[in-house]
Amino acid sequence: MRLRFHPGRLARRLLLAMPVLAVFFAGSVCQARVKLITLPVRERVEVQLDNAHATLVEEERIVPLVKGENQVDFSWANTQIDPNTIVFRVVAPFGYKPLDVKVLSVSYPPNEAALVWAVGSSDSGSAKVRISYLLGNLSKSFNYRAVASKDEKSLILSEYMRLQNFANEQYGNTNLFAGYGKSFLKPIGLNETKEMLVQKFEKVPIKKTYACNPAEYGYLDQPQNKLRVPMHYLLKNDQANQLGAHPLPYGKVRIFIDGGQPGQTAFLGEDWGKFTPIDDEMKLYLGVAQDIVVKRTIEKNERKPVGGNLYHHEVILKYEIENFKDQAVTLDVVENLRHVRNEIRGDSGRDVEWELLKETTFQGSYDKERSTFEQLTFHAPLPARAKDGKAEKVTHKLHVLIKNEW
Amino acid sequence: MRLFLATFCLVLVLVGPLAADNIDLSTVPHRDSVQLTIYNSEDITLVRETRKVTFKKGVNPLQFSWANTLIDPTSVELKFLTHAEQLDVLDTTFPHAKAQMLYWNVKSELDGEAMIQITYFTSGITWSADYVCLANAAETQMSFEGFVRVHNNSGEEYEDAQVRLVVGTINLVEKIAQLAQVPVAEVQTMEADKLSDLKKDATHRFMERASGFGGGKGGEEGKEKEIVKEGLSEYFIYTIEGTETIPNGWSKRMRSLASQQTPFKIQYRYRPAEYGEQLVRMYLLTNNVESQLGTSPLPDGIVRVFRDNGRGGLSYLAQQATKYVPIGDKIEINLGADPEVIFELIKIRAFRDELWLQINGTSDFRKIGGDGVMRVENATLAGWDDHEIYSQRIRNYTNKPIAVEIRRTLPGHVVFRSQLEPTLHDYQTVQFLTRVQPAKRADLLFEVVRKQGINAKQNNVTLQTAEIKP
Numbered sequence: 035m036r037l038r039f040h041p042g043r044l045a046r047r048l049l050l051a052m053p054v055l056a057v058f059f060a061g062s063v064c065q066a067r068v069k070l071i072t073l074p075v076r077e078r079v080e081v082q083l084d085n086a087h088a089t090l091v092e093e094e095r096i097v098p099l100v101k102g103e104n105q106v107d108f109s110w111a112n113t114q115i116d117p118n119t120i121v122f123r124v125v126a127p128f129g130y131k132p133l134d135v136k137v138l139s140v141s142y143p144p145n146e147a148a149l150v151w152a153v154g155s156s157d158s159g160s161a162k163v164r165i166s167y168l169l170g171n172l173s174k175s176f177n178y179r180a181v182a183s184k185d186e187k188s189l190i191l192s193e194y195m196r197l198q199n200f201a202n203e204q205y206g207n208t209n210l211f212a213g214y215g216k217s218f219l220k221p222i223g224l225n226e227t228k229e230m231l232v233q234k235f236e237k238v239p240i241k242k243t244y245a246c247n248p249a250e251y252g253y254l255d256q257p258q259n260k261l262r263v264p265m266h267y268l269l270k271n272d273q274a275n276q277l278g279a280h281p282l283p284y285g286k287v288r289i290f291i292d293g294g295q296p297g298q299t300a301f302l303g304e305d306w307g308k309f310t311p312i313d314d315e316m317k318l319y320l321g322v323a324q325d326i327v328v329k330r331t332i333e334k335n336e337r338k339p340v341g342g343n344l345y346h347h348e349v350i351l352k353y354e355i356e357n358f359k360d361q362a363v364t365l366d367v368v369e370n371l372r373h374v375r376n377e378i379r380g381d382s383g384r385d386v387e388w389e390l391l392k393e394t395t396f397q398g399s400y401d402k403e404r405s406t407f408e409q410l411t412f413h414a415p416l417p418a419r420a421k422d423g424k425a426e427k428v429t430h431k432l433h434v435l436i437k438n439e440w
Numbered sequence: 441m442r443l444f445l446a447t448f449c450l451v452l453v454l455v456g457p458l459a460a461d462n463i464d465l466s467t468v469p470h471r472d473s474v475q476l477t478i479y480n481s482e483d484i485t486l487v488r489e490t491r492k493v494t495f496k497k498g499v500n501p502l503q504f505s506w507a508n509t510l511i512d513p514t515s516v517e518l519k520f521l522t523h524a525e526q527l528d529v530l531d532t533t534f535p536h537a538k539a540q541m542l543y544w545n546v547k548s549e550l551d552g553e554a555m556i557q558i559t560y561f562t563s564g565i566t567w568s569a570d571y572v573c574l575a576n577a578a579e580t581q582m583s584f585e586g587f588v589r590v591h592n593n594s595g596e597e598y599e600d601a602q603v604r605l606v607v608g609t610i611n612l613v614e615k616i617a618q619l620a621q622v623p624v625a626e627v628q629t630m631e632a633d634k635l636s637d638l639k640k641d642a643t644h645r646f647m648e649r650a651s652g653f654g655g656g657k658g659g660e661e662g663k664e665k666e667i668v669k670e671g672l673s674e675y676f677i678y679t680i681e682g683t684e685t686i687p688n689g690w691s692k693r694m695r696s697l698a699s700q701q702t703p704f705k706i707q708y709r710y711r712p713a714e715y716g717e718q719l720v721r722m723y724l725l726t727n728n729v730e731s732q733l734g735t736s737p738l739p740d741g742i743v744r745v746f747r748d749n750g751r752g753g754l755s756y757l758a759q760q761a762t763k764y765v766p767i768g769d770k771i772e773i774n775l776g777a778d779p780e781v782i783f784e785l786i787k788i789r790a791f792r793d794e795l796w797l798q799i800n801g802t803s804d805f806r807k808i809g810g811d812g813v814m815r816v817e818n819a820t821l822a823g824w825d826d827h828e829i830y831s832q833r834i835r836n837y838t839n840k841p842i843a844v845e846i847r848r849t850l851p852g853h854v855v856f857r858s859q860l861e862p863t864l865h866d867y868q869t870v871q872f873l874t875r876v877q878p879a880k881r882a883d884l885l886f887e888v889v890r891k892q893g894i895n896a897k898q899n900n901v902t903l904q905t906a907e908i909k910p
Contacts, residue, residue, distance in 0.1 A: 080753045082749065082753060082754065082755055082756065084749070084755050085755065085756045085757070086779075088756050090746075090754060090755070090756040092753050092754060118570070118742065118744075119744060119756075119759070121572060121574075121746065121754070136663075136664050137664075137695075138663070138664045138665065138694075139665070139692055139693060139694045139695075140692065140693040140694075141686075141690055141691070141692045141693075142589075142690060142691045142692070142693070143689070143690055144688075144689025144690060145689070154663055154664060166746070166753075166754050166756075168756060209753075211749075211751070211753075213755075217751075281779050281780070281837075309779075311779070311782045311835070311837070312835075312837050313835065314782075340795075340808060341795075341797055341806075341808045341816065341819065342797040342798075342808075342816060342818075342819030342820055342821055343819070343820050343821055344795060344797070344808060344821050384792075384826075385787075385790035385826070385828065386790070387790060387791045387792055406786070406787070407787045407788055407789050407790055407829075408787075408790070437791075437792075438791075438792045438795065438824075440820075440821045
């Protein structure tokens with residue numbers, strides 16, 4: 035990108051391969067030959083990455099001006115500058131002279147990636163100008179590295195911003211700002227990818243969950259009614275949990291576990307972390323737990339007439355759970371009642387109306403925070419297996435009346 | 441001096457009247473002035489140029505040619521601004537062998553100089569408007585700048601031309617109807633050629649009036665040109681101070697208005713029909729004097745919005761196309777969703793009541809729960825009320841209180857119960873407002889009762905005040 039500059043009328047202009055800013059000192063008549071060109075260099079560059087969809091580049095240059103009308107020529111080639119977004123602002127006079135500097139007009143030559151500002155100056159002197167524009171192919175993404183402690187009670191979460199420069203333009207030391215956190219002063223080379231640590235959160239408490247939910251996770255072995263039991267780490271994005279500084283952007287999370295000794299960090303897998311607003315949870319999938327076996331059967335399905343073709347359905351779901359792990363864990367038993375209704379009588383397309391009945395065995399009823407109007411979450415504590423390797427079978431029942439179906 | 445390919449000239453032919461002579465001598469009178477009146481939505485520009493021509497007594501042939509330009513040959517007209525009583529156009533000839541050329545034979549009783557005016561339409565000159573808003577870091581005021589950009593792809597360079605831009609849509613159909621003396625409905629059925637002629641005529645007449653407006657002060661070197669805005673009937677004419685030279689293929693952008701401290705408000709809106717399924721952040725301002733605007737309507741154009749990021753730089757917020765904004769009307773700029781404001785609709789509960797059975801397909805209906813209903817055979821459910829209880833949750837993680845407006849369209853026969861003091865935006869759309877303090881969460885509870893089957897007697901929403909329990 036270059037900026038050229040000259041006083042007077044439209045002078046002969048050159049299209050250069052690099053974007054150019056030039057200041058022309060030439061005669062005042064049309065078609066004047068260029069006598070002198072100054073090429074003001076970039077004094078400062080900022081790349082604003084705070085907009086989710088666009089990258090704004092701002093560059094400051096010191097432009098020498100003569101009294102009267104000056105021409106400042108800005109041209110670029112092979113870069114995706116959106117010429118309609120270019121804003122030219124005079125930040126301050128540079129030096130001792132107070133100058134009144136104004137953009138009089140902008141001219142766009144045909145078939146060229148360029149424009150010419152006519153700039154009026156009250157006196158001769160220099161002015162600091164700031165040129166801002168949206169630049170395509172200079173994009174950012176986020177990714178994370180999460181290292182869980184050996185006891186899986188906390189993790190160290192490092193958030194990285196990755197800048198990819200396919201804009202066909204290089205910048206010297208550039209201030210990069212993601213919209214939060216610190217800004218970075220880095221050069222950006224052509225076709226370069228840079229990864230920067232935006233924030234590092236130490237000792238973020240995590241909760242490891244084991245959950246079954248036939249509607250969402252399905253079966254591990256359907257003929258045997260064995261449910262799939264995925265494991266997750268849950269991180270709450272709030273200050274109580276060492277986070278909450280800003281929403282966590284969408285990005286890939288590489289998950290590791292600290293083995294307790296140097297060099298014993300093991301890779302657990304990776305998952306996509308969804309955009310997580312403050313106070314929301316980021317849920318990271320760790321794989322399927324093979325040591326927790328959940329057998330789910332529909333023990334009872336009884337239709338109760340209400341009148342005409344209208345019925346209630348009394349349903350008992352039975353869960354037989356065995357924990358073959360050496361430590362006690364809590365299983366989240368999640369049941370979507372719309373899914374249950376569809377299982378027992380087909381989908382009526384209506385919202386499910388339900389009532390919990392007395393044979394439900396889960397202690398403390400359902401977890402209201404983690405339940406919705408049609409999906410209930412119960413917690414089932416499971417003891418560790420016995421020393422002889424035998425797992426205790428824990429049986430729970432969910433007794434529910436599904437109402438007013440036809 | 442012209443730089444580009446178009447050859448466009450007026451020639452006073454000195455060797456006798458039109459003949460097949462092979463040797464010609466001609467003089468080329470210069471343009472004294474050019475005026476362009478550009479009408480942006482029809483791609484039509486009225487060019488009015490004046491030239492001084494010396495006539496001798498008798499018949500004077502004048503040649504006018506316009507190679508490689510987009511001039512409409514049928515629109516070219518010659519007028520005498522001085523000595524009109526001594527000068528007459530005898531005939532106009534479009535020579536067969538030479539396209540883009542015509543001859544006028546002017547009969548003169550004058551032996552001397554006269555000022556002539558040539559007018560014609562050309563296409564390829566257009567203009568567009570755009571706006572740049574720069575909000576301060578506190579987001580209370582913005583600088584609002586309007587620009588006009590004139591594009592010249594007409595094939596001709598109009599040097600030192602006075603430029604006028606017509607803002608607004610000329611209703612050509614009515615004017616064509618008036619000219620043709622036919623009802624408006626018949627305009628569509630007219631032959632294409634005739635319609636085209638009348639359209640030009642209508643535009644021409646409008647522009648005749650429009651082009652008479654405004655002064656042509658010379659722009660001072662090094663100073664920004666003023667763009668004078670004048671109302672004309674239903675339209676606005678922007679006249680660019682002084683003259684402009686826009687070479688063929690170039691375009692030029694000039695500031696048409698600027699305010700430094702336009703106050704604005706921020707509102708968050710949920711209006712799915714207008715902004716999609718998201719809560720969007722809006723900048724709201726008004727095109728009036730209090731906003732340091734209001735001197736003219738704002739023509740259609742792209743608005744680009746930036747904000748001072750408080751660290752000496754800008755944040756790019758949004759760009760959007762705006763429609764024509766009359767004086768006094770609102771300018772609403774949608775900045776998109778704000779990641780610091782979380783907007784969720786949570787369904788808390790669903791149930792049904794007012795269940796009615798139709799007995800044996802007859803007109804006998806009985807309510808469930810009534811006597812003997814259990815024993816009725818061959819009865820089907822014919823009417824019920826679906827109840828849905830919702831929490832509209834808004835979490836504000838910004839550092840300022842936010843004003844939120846929510847519109848929900850609820851088709852069918854619906855009762856909307858809440859303590860939200862809602863209003864009806866229309867018969868099926870409920871609107872309610874709230875404010876959420878910084879770092880706070882609002883849970884706006886409401887119940888929607890949808891009357892179904894035979895219970896549906898209306899197709900509208902009724903508002904009821906009631907306490908809703910989660």
